[in-house]
Amino acid sequence: ENTSELRPTHPLALAPVVAPAASVDGFAKQFLQNLNFGQGVTLSASDVNDQYLALAYTVRDYLMARWLDDRATQKTQQAKTVCYLSAEYLLGRQLDNNLLAARLTDIATEALAQCGIDIDAVRAVEIEPGLGNGGLGRLAACFIDSLATMSVPTIGYGIRYEYGIFRQAFADGEQVEQPDAWLRMGSPWDFAHPEAAQTISFAGHTETYDDGGVERTRWVPEWNVLAVPYNMMVPGYHNGRVNTLRLWRAVATNAFDLHTFNSGDYVESVRAQTFAENISKVLYPEDSTPQGKELRLQQQYFFVAASIADFIDNVLPDDFDLDKLPERVIFQLNDTHPVIGVPELMRVLVDEKKLEWDAAWAITQKCFAYTCHTLLPEALEVWSVDLLGRLLPRHLEIIYRINDEFLLEVRERFGDDELLIRNMSIIGEHPYRSVRMAYLATVAGSKVNGVAELHSQLLRDNVLKDFATMWPDKFTNVTNGVTPRRFLRLANPELSALITEALGAGWTVDLERLRGLEALADDADFRERFAAVKASNKRRLGRVLEARGDAAPGDGHMLDVMIKRLHEYKRQTLKVLHIVSTYEGIVSGRLDVDDVQARTFLFGAKAAPGYGMAKRIIHLINAVGEVVSADPRVQGKLQVLYPANYNVTLAESIIPAADLSEQISLAGKEASGTGNMKLALNGALTIGTDDGANVEIRKLVGDDNFFLFGMSEPEVEALWAEGYRPADFYQRDERLRSAIDLIASGAFSAGDRTVFEPLVSNLLYEDRFMALADFSSYLDAQNRVDAAYADQDAWVRSAILNVARSGYFSSDRAMRDYLDRIWHATPVI
Numbered sequence: 001e002n003t004s005e006l007r008p009t010h011p012l013a014l015a016p017v018v019a020p021a022a023s024v025d026g027f028a029k030q031f032l033q034n035l036n037f038g039q040g041v042t043l044s045a046s047d048v049n050d051q052y053l054a055l056a057y058t059v060r061d062y063l064m065a066r067w068l069d070d071r072a073t074q075k076t077q078q079a080k081t082v083c084y085l086s087a088e089y090l091l092g093r094q095l096d097n098n099l100l101a102a103r104l105t106d107i108a109t110e111a112l113a114q115c116g117i118d119i120d121a122v123r124a125v126e127i128e129p130g131l132g133n134g135g136l137g138r139l140a141a142c143f144i145d146s147l148a149t150m151s152v153p154t155i156g157y158g159i160r161y162e163y164g165i166f167r168q169a170f171a172d173g174e175q176v177e178q179p180d181a182w183l184r185m186g187s188p189w190d191f192a193h194p195e196a197a198q199t200i201s202f203a204g205h206t207e208t209y210d211d212g213g214v215e216r217t218r219w220v221p222e223w224n225v226l227a228v229p230y231n232m233m234v235p236g237y238h239n240g241r242v243n244t245l246r247l248w249r250a251v252a253t254n255a256f257d258l259h260t261f262n263s264g265d266y267v268e269s270v271r272a273q274t275f276a277e278n279i280s281k282v283l284y285p286e287d288s289t290p291q292g293k294e295l296r297l298q299q300q301y302f303f304v305a306a307s308i309a310d311f312i313d314n315v316l317p318d319d320f321d322l323d324k325l326p327e328r329v330i331f332q333l334n335d336t337h338p339v340i341g342v343p344e345l346m347r348v349l350v351d352e353k354k355l356e357w358d359a360a361w362a363i364t365q366k367c368f369a370y371t372c373h374t375l376l377p378e379a380l381e382v383w384s385v386d387l388l389g390r391l392l393p394r395h396l397e398i399i400y401r402i403n404d405e406f407l408l409e410v411r412e413r414f415g416d417d418e419l420l421i422r423n424m425s426i427i428g429e430h431p432y433r434s435v436r437m438a439y440l441a442t443v444a445g446s447k448v449n450g451v452a453e454l455h456s457q458l459l460r461d462n463v464l465k466d467f468a469t470m471w472p473d474k475f476t477n478v479t480n481g482v483t484p485r486r487f488l489r490l491a492n493p494e495l496s497a498l499i500t501e502a503l504g505a506g507w508t509v510d511l512e513r514l515r516g517l518e519a520l521a522d523d524a525d526f527r528e529r530f531a532a533v534k535a536s537n538k539r540r541l542g543r544v545l546e547a548r549g550d551a552a553p554g555d556g557h558m559l560d561v562m563i564k565r566l567h568e569y570k571r572q573t574l575k576v577l578h579i580v581s582t583y584e585g586i587v588s589g590r591l592d593v594d595d596v597q598a599r600t601f602l603f604g605a606k607a608a609p610g611y612g613m614a615k616r617i618i619h620l621i622n623a624v625g626e627v628v629s630a631d632p633r634v635q636g637k638l639q640v641l642y643p644a645n646y647n648v649t650l651a652e653s654i655i656p657a658a659d660l661s662e663q664i665s666l667a668g669k670e671a672s673g674t675g676n677m678k679l680a681l682n683g684a685l686t687i688g689t690d691d692g693a694n695v696e697i698r699k700l701v702g703d704d705n706f707f708l709f710g711m712s713e714p715e716v717e718a719l720w721a722e723g724y725r726p727a728d729f730y731q732r733d734e735r736l737r738s739a740i741d742l743i744a745s746g747a748f749s750a751g752d753r754t755v756f757e758p759l760v761s762n763l764l765y766e767d768r769f770m771a772l773a774d775f776s777s778y779l780d781a782q783n784r785v786d787a788a789y790a791d792q793d794a795w796v797r798s799a800i801l802n803v804a805r806s807g808y809f810s811s812d813r814a815m816r817d818y819l820d821r822i823w824h825a826t827p828v829i
C-alpha cells in the first residue's frame with residue numbers, strides 16, 4: 001500500500017512498490033534512466049562520476065522497495081528494535097557491498113559492459129564516507145551489517161558530518177591534514193527526510209510551574225537547531241532485509257534574516273545558519289582521547305536527542321504506552337559519546353510525557369545498555385558541570401538527582417564510607433567539578449560490557465571496580481567481531497572463491513564453517529593454491545599502491561603490516577626500533593644479510609592533528625623509510641612503505657596481502673583491536689602481546705601459529721609499581737642501544753640531532769608505554785618469525801589454520817552475544 005490516508009484510485013498507486021526487474025536488461029534500463037533523467041546526461045556524454053552516481057541510484061532503486069516494506073512493518077511489529085547510538089560510523093565504500101548484498105554484482109557488471117562501461121573504473125571513483133576515526137567507528141559499521149544480515153530490526157543513529165576524518169598527506173615526511181569533502185561529488189546513498197526533522201534545544205534556564213495541582217519543571221531553552229534525518233539503507237546479505245542508518249544533519253531553524261540581508265549585512269544575515277550548521281560540520285579527529293570542546297557536547301546532545309525523539313514520535317505507533325518502552329527498544333550506547341541520552345530520556349518521560357520520576361527511571365534503566373571501549377583513564381569522558389549546566393541546564397538537574405538517589409543506594413549497601421561515595425559519585429570534584437559520563441552510563445545501563453575478555457575483566461577489576469562489586473550481574477563481555485562480507489568476501493575475492501570451492505558458500509553467514517579448512521592445511525595442493533592467492537593479493541596491492549604514486553611491496557618480501565591509528569600505546573615506535581635495529585645490524589655487519597628475511601614493512605596510520613608526539617612518530621617512520629629505501633646495502637632486503645591517508649578502502653587492499661600482523665600494544669591498553677581479527681581471518685600470522693582480543697586469537701589459532709612476546713598485564717603493573725626506568729633497558733640490550741643511538745645521531749634527519757630528540761628522550765626517560773621494556777622480547781619474537789617464514793610450507797599451513805580458526809571473530813557472533821546477553825531481542829524474519 002502506498003498510503004492509508006490518501007484515497008488513490010489509479011491502479012499503479014494501489015499496487016505495492018516493486019523493485020526493477022532483476023535481470024541484465026532490467027538493470028541496464030534502470031541505469032540508463034538514472035543517467036538520463038537523474039544525472040541529466042546522455043550515455044555518450046557521461047563521465048565516470050555520472051556513471052557512478054547513476055549506478056548507485058540504480059542499486060538504491062533495487063533496495064528501496066524492501067526498505068519501504070521493512071519501515072512499514074516496523075510500526076506494527078511487536079519486536080524490539082535495536083537503536084545503536086554511535087557518534088561514529090566508519091562505513092567504507094558502499095557500492096560493492098550493496099551490489100553483493102542484493103545479489104546484483106554480476107547483473108550490474110554485465111549491464112554496464114553492454115553500455116560500454118567497465119564497472120571497475122566506476123567503482124574506483126567512490127569516495128568512502130569516513131564518518132569515524134578508527135576501530136570504534138568501524139565496529140559500528142560491522143555491527144549494523146550483521147544485524148541486517150540477521151534480520152534484527154535495527155536503526156543505527158548518528159551524525160551526518162559534512163567533513164569526515166581528515167585526508168592525510170605527507171610533506172617532507174610530516175603529516176598534513178586536509179578537509180575530507182566527501183559530499184562534494186554527490187551522495188547517492190543517503191536521502192533526506194526534512195519533514196521528519198526534529199527541533200533540538202540548547203541553553204536557557206529551567207523553571208517550575210503548577211500543572212493542575214502538580215508541580216513540574218520545564219526547560220526554557222535559549223536557542224534551537226533543526227536536526228534533519230538522512231537515511232541510508234543497510235541491506236542484509238542475501239536475505240532481502242534492509243535496515244536503516246539514520247544520520248542527522250544540523251540546519252538553522254531560521255536560516256537567514258531577510259531584514260538584515262536587505263539592509264546590506266550579508267555576513268550577519270547568515271550568522272545563525274553558520275552557527276547552527278557547525279554542529280554537524282566536522283568529525284572530531286580524536287581517537288581514544290576525549291576532546292573537551294563545547295561543540296562536541298553539542299554534537300552529542302544533538303544527535304541523541306534527535307534519535308530518541310525520532311524513535312518515540314516516528315517509529316513507535318501513535319499513543320504507544322511508554323511503560324512498555326523497554327519491550328520495544330534498547331538504546332545501545334557506543335562508548336560514552338551518546339550517554340547524555342540518559343538524562344534526555346528522563347527529561348522526555350518526566351517533563352514532557354509527565355511520568356512519575358520513579359516510573360521514568362525504571363523505564364530508562366531498562367532501555368539503555370553501555371559498551372565501554374577503552375582502558376586509558378584519560379579517555380574516560382568527563383564534562384565540566386559548568387559547561388553542561390550552561391548548555392543543558394535541565395539535564396544537569398536530572399543528573400544531580402540520579403546521582404543523589406544512586407549515592408543513597410550506595411550508603412544503604414556499604415554504609416557511610418565517604419571515600420567510597422566520593423569514588424563512585426557521578427560528579428567528580430577534582431581537578432574541577434565534572435560529570436563522569438562512564439559512571440552515569442554504568443548507573444543507568446541495564447548492562448555494561450567490555451569488548452574483549454581481558455578488557456571486560458580489567459573493567460571489573462580496575463576501572464569500574466566498585467560498580468562491579470555493587471552490581472556483579474550488570475557486567476558482561478562481548479568480544480568484538482568483524483563482518484566477513486566486507487573483510488573476506490569482498491576484500492579477498494580469490495581466497496573467498498577458494499574457500500567456497502572447498503566448503504560451499506555458507507561460510508559468509510556462518511563463519512565457524514571455516515573450521516572445515518583445518519583438514520586442508522595438510523593438503524599440499526591446497527597449500528599451494530592458498531599461497532598463490534596470497535601472492536596474487538600482494539601483486540594486486542602493488543598495483544593499487546602504484547596507481548596512487550606509491551611504491552609496491554618488494555618482490556618475494558614478507559609483507560609485515562602495522563595498520564591502525566597512530567598512538568603511543570599502540571607502540572608504532574617499537575616497530576620502528578625493530579626496523580632500525582635490523583637496518584643497523586646489516587649495515588654494521590652484526591647481522592649476516594643472508595640470515596635476514598627480506599621484508600616490506602607497511603604502515604597505515606593517521607595521528608590526531610593535536611597529538612604532537614604521534615605526529616613526531618609519523619615523521620620518524622617516514623624518515624627511516626627514506627634512508628632505508630635509499631641505502632644500497634639493504635636494497636632488496638628491507639623496504640618501508642607508508643602510503644598516506646590509510647582508510648577502509650586501502651585496508652581492503654592491504655589486509656588480504658599481509659603475511660604478518662603487528663599487534664604490539666602494551667598489555668592492558670588496547671581494549672580489543674579489530675584489525676587483528678581481519679588480518680588473522682585473511683591468513684596473516686600475528687606477532688603480538690597478550691592484550692585485548694589478541695589473547696583470544698592466540699587461544700583459538702594456537703601458540704604454534706602466533707608469535708607471542710612481551711610482558712603480561714600483571715607484569716606491566718608490577719614493573720610500574722616497582723618503578724620503571726627505561727634507561728636500564730637501554731643499557732642492558734646492545735641491539736636497543738645501537739638502534740636508539742642511531743636515531744639520536746641524526747642518521748635519519750640529515751645529521752640534525754634535534755629533530756627526533758624529544759622522541760628519544762621521551763623513550764629514555766619516560767616511555768609511558770614501556771616500549772624499551774618489551775624490546776628484547778620483541779626482537780627475539782621477530783627472529784622466530786624470520787625462522788618460521790623460511791619454511792614456507794609450514795608458514796602457509798599456519799596461515800591456513802589462522803583462517804580456519806578465526807570464525808569466532810565474525811560480527812554475526814558478536815551480535816548473537818549482544819542479543820542473548822544484553823538486548824534480549826530476537827530476529828524478525
Ligand code: GL2
Pocket residue numbers: 133134135136137139287288289373374451480670671672673674692
Ligand atoms: C577502541 C579501542 O581502542 C579498540 O581497542 C577497540 O577494538 C575499538 C572497538 O571496540 O574501540 N576505542 C576507541 O575509542 N577507539 C577504538 O578503536 N577509537
